[in-house]
Amino acid sequence: MSEPAEFLALALVKAAPLIFAALAGVLCERAGILNIALEGQLAAGAFVAVAAAAATGNALAGLAAGVLAGAVLGGVLGFAATRFGVDQIVAGTGLNLLAIGGAAFGLVVIFGQPGASPSVASLGAPGAHLLIATALACAFALHLVLYHTPWGLRVRACGENPRAVASAGLDPKSIRLLATTVGGALAGLGGVYLSLGELNLYSDGMSAGRGFIALAAVIFGRWTPLGATGAALAFGALSALQFILQRSGVPSELMQALPYLAALAALAGIAGRARAPRADGVPYVE
Amino acid sequence: MNVPGRAALELRAVRKVYPGNVCALDGVDIELVPGEIHALCGENGAGKTTLVEIAAGELRPTSGSVHAIGNVGLVHQHFELIGRLHVWENVVLGFEPRRGVRLDAEAARARVRALSQSYGLELDPDALVEDLPVGIAQRVELVRELARDPAVLIFDEPTAVLAPAEIASFFATVRALAARGAAVLIVTHKLGEIVAYAERATVLRAGKVVARFGKGQIELDAIARAMVGGEIPALAERVVTALGMGLVARDLEAGQGAHALRSASFEVRRGEILAIAGVEGNGQSVLADAIAGVVPSVGSLELEGTPLQGGARERIARGVRTIPGDRQREGLIVSWSLVENAVLGDQDRPPVRKGIAIDRVAAGRRAREIVERFDVRTTSIRTTVATLSGGNQQKLVVGRALAGAPRLLLAYQPTRGIDVGAAALVQSSLIAARNAGAAVLLISFELDEILALADRIAVIYRGMLSATMLRDAFDRGTIGALMAGAQRAS
Numbered sequence: 001m002s003e004p005a006e007f008l009a010l011a012l013v014k015a016a017p018l019i020f021a022a023l024a025g026v027l028c029e030r031a032g033i034l035n036i037a038l039e040g041q042l043a044a045g046a047f048v049a050v051a052a053a054a055a056t057g058n059a060l061a062g063l064a065a066g067v068l069a070g071a072v073l074g075g076v077l078g079f080a081a082t083r084f085g086v087d088q089i090v091a092g093t094g095l096n097l098l099a100i101g102g103a104a105f106g107l108v109v110i111f112g113q114p115g116a117s118p119s120v121a122s123l124g125a126p127g128a129h130l131l132i133a134t135a136l137a138c139a140f141a142l143h144l145v146l147y148h149t150p151w152g153l154r155v156r157a158c159g160e161n162p163r164a165v166a167s168a169g170l171d172p173k174s175i176r177l178l179a180t181t182v183g184g185a186l187a188g189l190g191g192v193y194l195s196l197g198e199l200n201l202y203s204d205g206m207s208a209g210r211g212f213i214a215l216a217a218v219i220f221g222r223w224t225p226l227g228a229t230g231a232a233l234a235f236g237a238l239s240a241l242q243f244i245l246q247r248s249g250v251p252s253e254l255m256q257a258l259p260y261l262a263a264l265a266a267l268a269g270i271a272g273r274a275r276a277p278r279a280d281g282v283p284y285v286e
Numbered sequence: 287m288n289v290p291g292r293a294a295l296e297l298r299a300v301r302k303v304y305p306g307n308v309c310a311l312d313g314v315d316i317e318l319v320p321g322e323i324h325a326l327c328g329e330n331g332a333g334k335t336t337l338v339e340i341a342a343g344e345l346r347p348t349s350g351s352v353h354a355i356g357n358v359g360l361v362h363q364h365f366e367l368i369g370r371l372h373v374w375e376n377v378v379l380g381f382e383p384r385r386g387v388r389l390d391a392e393a394a395r396a397r398v399r400a401l402s403q404s405y406g407l408e409l410d411p412d413a414l415v416e417d418l419p420v421g422i423a424q425r426v427e428l429v430r431e432l433a434r435d436p437a438v439l440i441f442d443e444p445t446a447v448l449a450p451a452e453i454a455s456f457f458a459t460v461r462a463l464a465a466r467g468a469a470v471l472i473v474t475h476k477l478g479e480i481v482a483y484a485e486r487a488t489v490l491r492a493g494k495v496v497a498r499f500g501k502g503q504i505e506l507d508a509i510a511r512a513m514v515g516g517e518i519p520a521l522a523e524r525v526v527t528a529l530g531m532g533l534v535a536r537d538l539e540a541g542q543g544a545h546a547l548r549s550a551s552f553e554v555r556r557g558e559i560l561a562i563a564g565v566e567g568n569g570q571s572v573l574a575d576a577i578a579g580v581v582p583s584v585g586s587l588e589l590e591g592t593p594l595q596g597g598a599r600e601r602i603a604r605g606v607r608t609i610p611g612d613r614q615r616e617g618l619i620v621s622w623s624l625v626e627n628a629v630l631g632d633q634d635r636p637p638v639r640k641g642i643a644i645d646r647v648a649a650g651r652r653a654r655e656i657v658e659r660f661d662v663r664t665t666s667i668r669t670t671v672a673t674l675s676g677g678n679q680q681k682l683v684v685g686r687a688l689a690g691a692p693r694l695l696l697a698y699q700p701t702r703g704i705d706v707g708a709a710a711l712v713q714s715s716l717i718a719a720r721n722a723g724a725a726v727l728l729i730s731f732e733l734d735e736i737l738a739l740a741d742r743i744a745v746i747y748r749g750m751l752s753a754t755m756l757r758d759a760f761d762r763g764t765i766g767a768l769m770a771g772a773q774r775a776s
Contacts, residue, residue, distance in 0.1 A: 150382035150389050157368050157379055164366040167344065168380030168430075278370070 007240055012132050013198065015236025017042065019135040020190030021214030022221065022228040023142050024074070024183035029223055030146060031179035032159040032172075034281035036092035037077050038187050039211025040099030045070040045191025047103035050202040051110055053120040059127065059196055062120070066192035067185050073099060074184015075177065082173035085283045096211075104204050115204055122200030123192075131193045138186065139229040146225060155179050159277030162284035172284050187211070209260065216263035222274045231266070238262050293317040294469035295341060295358060295438045300350035302336050302493075310336040311347070312493040318438055318469035323460060325480040325504075326473045328490035329513055329705040330676060334473050337490065338440050341471070356437025363443040363473075365427045369416030374398045376415055377430045401429050407459065420567060421452045428459070439463060440471045445479060449565045450733070450766030457483045475513075477506050478734075489513055514706045521738065522714035525721045527557030532725030533577070533589050533694050540583035541572035541749075547583075548749035554694065556590075559716060559726040560754065561740035563733060565769055569749035570729045571611060574698045577601075577727070578608045589694060602631050605693030609684055609700045611729075613676075617683040620672040624664060627671050628653035628686055656685030661711065677708030684712050688719055695719050695726045701735060713739055733765065747771050 021038045028035035035041075048069035053062030073095055080086040104114070111117045123131070146152035154175050157165045162172035190210070195202045213235055220234075221227030242255040295318040302311040311333045318324050328334050339345035340352060342360035367376050374394045383393035398411040407425050415426060424444065431439060441460070445453045460483070464470050474480060480487050487504050489497040489512040497512035499505070510518060533554040540547045547569040554560040564570055576583035577594075579601040587594040589604055610616035618627050629638045629649045637648045653667040660681040664674055671679060680700070687695060697716055701709035716739060720726045730736050736743060737760055745752040745768035752768050755761075 148388050148391075150384060153371075153375055153379060153382060153389060157371065157375075160368040160370055161366065164368050164376075165379065167360070167362070167366045170380050275370075 003244075007237075007244055010240035010243060011233065011237040013128070013236075014239035015233045016132045016135045016197075017190040017193050017210055018214050018217060018232035018235055019139060019229050020193065021187045021211055022217040022232045023135075023138055023225055024070075024185075024187035024190070025214050025218040026221070026223055026225050026228045027142060027146075027155070027186070028074070028180050028183040029218060029280050030159045030277055031155045031176045032162060032277060032279040032282065032284070033078060033081050033176050033180050034088045034092070035074070035077060035180060035183060035187075036089060036215060037073060037095035037099070037211070038214050039207050039209065040092075040096035041070045041073045041184050041187035042191040042194065042207040042211050043096075043103050044073050044099040045188030046195035046206050047099075047106055047191075047202045048188075049192040050117050050120050050195045051106060053122070053196060054110070054117070057121055059121045059123045062196050063123065063189075063192050066196070067188045070188015070191060071181050071185035074187070075181040077184070078177040078180030081180070081283060082176050085285060088281050088283070100204075100207070103202065107202070107204070117202045119200045120196075123196045128193065128197035131189070131197045134189070135193075136229070139225050142225040151175075156277075158284075159279055162279055166284075166286070176284070187214075213259060213263050216267055219274055219276075220263075220266045220270060223277060235259050235262065292319060293353075294320045294355050295471075296351075296353045297337070297341060298351045298353075300337070300340060300347045300352065302333075302340060302345070303348045310493055311340070313350070314490070314493070314495055316341075316488055316495070318471055320437070320467045320469045321464050322485045323464050323470045323472060323483055325484035325487040326471055326490065327475060327477070327480060327487060327509060327513060329475070330703050331492075331705070332490040332513075333493040334490055335442065338442055338471070338473055341438070342440055354438060357434050358438040358440065359431030359434055359436035360440045361424065361427050361431055361442065361444060363446060365423055367415050367423060367427055367430075369414070371415060372411065373409055373413050373415060373418075373426050374411040376426055377401075377411075377433050379430075381434075397433065398429065401432055405429070405432060405459070405462070420447045420565075421449075421456075424448070424456070432463075436468065438469045438471070440473070442473045443475070444472065445474065445476060446731075447566055449770040450762075451770040453479070477509055480504060480509060481506050491515055510706075518706055519710040519714075521710060522717040522721070524717055527721060527723065529558060530556035530723065531590050532556040532558075533587070533594070533727065535577070536586040538573070538576060538583055538585035538587065540576035540581055541569070545569055545572060546749050547572045547576060550585075550746075550749075550751040552744055552751060552754065554725040554727045556693070556723050556725045557720060558741040559720050559728055559739050561728040561730060561736040561743050562746050562751070563736050563743055563765055563769060564731070564746035566731045568746050570731075570746055571698070572749075573746070574608070574611070574696055574729055577694075577696055578606060599634075603635070605690070606696065607631075607687040607690060607692035607694070608696040609680075609687050609698060611698040611702065613679050613683050618671050618679060620679075621670055623670055624657065624662070624667040624674075624682060625649050625653040627682060628656050628667075628689070630686070632690060652689060656682060656689055660685040660715070677704035680704045680712060681708060684715055688715060691722070692719065692724050695724050696729075697726065698729045699731065700728070701730075701732070733762065733769075736765075737762070745769055 021042055025035055025038055045066040049062040049066030052065030053059050077091055077095055080091040081088045107117055108114050158172045158175045165172040194206055217228050217231035220231035238259045242258050246252050246255055297316045300311055300314045303309050326334055340347050342358045377398050378394040383390040395411040402409040407429055409425060448456060460470055481504055485501055487499040488495055536551050538550040545567055575581040579598040614620055629652055632638045633644055638644060662678050662681045700712050716726055728739055741757050742754045744754045745765055
C-alpha cells in the first residue's frame, strides 16, 4: 500500500471505536443524559465479547454479548439517572470503575490470568472492515433518526426541556432510558470492535481513554451525529499520524499524547461557542 | 347558573395535600361552561397553580373528582416550549404526523398554517422559538394546545409578560375562542382584566373558594377584599422632600444581545422615586446590575457628584443598596439563618465587623431590628431563611437594604410574588426611604405599582430609555404605548 492509502486505512481503523462511542454520546446527550460512562461501556463491550467468544467459540455470539453488555450498562445509567435521580457524573464514574475493574477481575475468574485474556475466536479482517463500515452507516442512521423521525424529535426535545415533553403527554424518563440503552449498545459495539475486530483478546486498559476522547468529539461535533463522526475521524487520523511519525523517530511518549492534546486544544478552542443541549445532564424531576 | 351536564369541566370537592401535610386545596368546587371566560384569582399561595394543574390533568388530587368532556389545554405562565426547536416541531411534539416511520414535516407545517389561519394567530412554522418575542412565543404555546382540539383552555397568568397593546389583542383572541364554544379559565392577579374581560370569577384564599361572582356581579373592590380577606392596607403618605443630587447616568450601556441596555441617560434625585416602566426583558435587569456594579458598563455614572466605580462591594460602601429581582437566587442564601442574611453585604464594616471577626451581638441586633420594623414573621432569628414564606423573605431583603440608611436604593420588582399585605408594606417602605431623602430607582413590570409610587417615570423598550414624565403628567395610555415600542412624539 502507498503511504497515503496506508495512513487513511489506519485512520479509519483508529477512528471506528471512537465513532461508535461518540454516536452513543450524541444520542445520550441529545436526550439530556450526560454519558461519561462511555469508557466503561467500551471496556464492558470488549471484555464480555471476548468472554462469550471464548465460551461459545463463536465470534458472532461474542459480538452479540458485547453489544448487550453495553446496552445493559447504558440502561443502568439511564435507570439510575431517571428513576432514582442519581447525579449523572457520579453514576457514570461509578459505572466506569465497575466495568473496568469488573473486566480485570473477570480475566482472573474466567481465564485464570491477570492482565490479558488468551486469544479467542475473532471477527477477523473482514469482520473488522464490516464494523468500520457499520460505524459510518450508524452515523447516517442516527442522523436520520434524530432529525427525521418522531422519536428523534422527542429525544431532542428531552435534551432541551423535558418538562415541555411531559406537558405534551409523553414520558421524558422513558425516552431518556431508551436513548441511554441504545447509546450503551452502540458504545458496546465499539468495544467489540476493539477486542474482536482489531485484535482477538481483551487486555486491561484496552479502552485507553477512548470513551473520554469520544466525549470531546461530541462537543467538537456540536452534538450532531455527523459532526461527532467527523471529529472522531479527525482524532483517528491523529492516532494514525502517531504511528507513522513514530517510525520517523519522534519520541513515542510525546506522540501517544497527541490525540489527547488535540482533544484538549479542540475543547479549549470551541468552549463557549458550541451550545450543549439545554437540559444536558440535568435530571428531570416531576 | 348551575346546570349539571352542561359543564365542560367540573371539579368537585377537590382536595390536595402535599407531602409534609401542606394542604394546598381544601374542598374546591368549580365548573366551567362552554363559551364563557371564567377568571380564577387569589394571592400567591392561595392554590391557583395547584388547581390549574389538577384541572389540566398534570397533577392528581388527593381526593375529589375532576370531570372534563374533552381535552383540557393549559397555556403555562412560563411557557413550556423548546427554544431550539422550530415552531412546527413544538406544535406537533407528542402526536407527530408520520409517513411510514418518518416524521412528515410537510404535514406538520401544513397543520400549523391551517391552525394559525383558522384562529387568526399569525405564525411562521419554520421560525426558531428562541428567536420569537414573548408575545409570539405565547401564541406558539396556544396553537400547540389548540392543535389538540381542547374543550377547555386554561391560561396561567397569561398577561404577566405582555405589553398593554398585546394584552388587548390577547383577550380578543380569547373571546374568539370562547365564541367558538371553548370553556376558558384565566388565572390572574390583575383585577382590572377580570373586570374588563371575564364573565364569571372565583376567588381562592388559602386553598378554599371564598367568593364567586356571576354574570354582571363582577366588581373590582369586592374581588380585592375577597382575595386579601379584609381591607388592603393604605400606603405611606408622601411628604414634600428637598430634592438633592443623587444618581446621574449618562449614555449608560451594558450587556449583550436581545436584553442589553443600549443607551440610558437619567437622573434619580435624593428624595424622589424614579420608576422605570417596561415589559420584562427590555434591558431592565442589565440596567439594575450595571448600577449595582454586578456587570461592567460603559458610559458615566455619578452618585452625589462623584463617579460611581468599582464592583458591588465598593458601591455598597457608597450607600448603594439593592432589592434584587430574584430574592432566592440573588438576594438571600436561603440555607443560612436570618442573622447571617441580615448582615450580608455589611459584613466587612462596623458595626457588624469587629476586628477580623463578625460581631455576633451586633449582627443579632441588626436582624432583630429588621424583623421588628418590617414585621418578618419567623419563629427565631437563628432559623434558616428557607423556612420563611416568600413575602417574609422579601421583607427581610427590603429590611436589609434599608437598614444602612441607603443613599441610593435600587428596587427591582420589589413586590413580585408576595401577597397584597406584604406588598403594601414593601411599597410603603420605598416611600419612607424617599421621604427620608434616599434616591430611589424603582424598576417594575407592574404599571399599577409604578403609578402608585413614582415621582417620575421613564419607559424602557429594547434597551432604550424614554424621556421622563412627571407625576402630574402620568398617562396610562402614553406609557402603555411606549412600553409597546411606540416612538415618543416630542
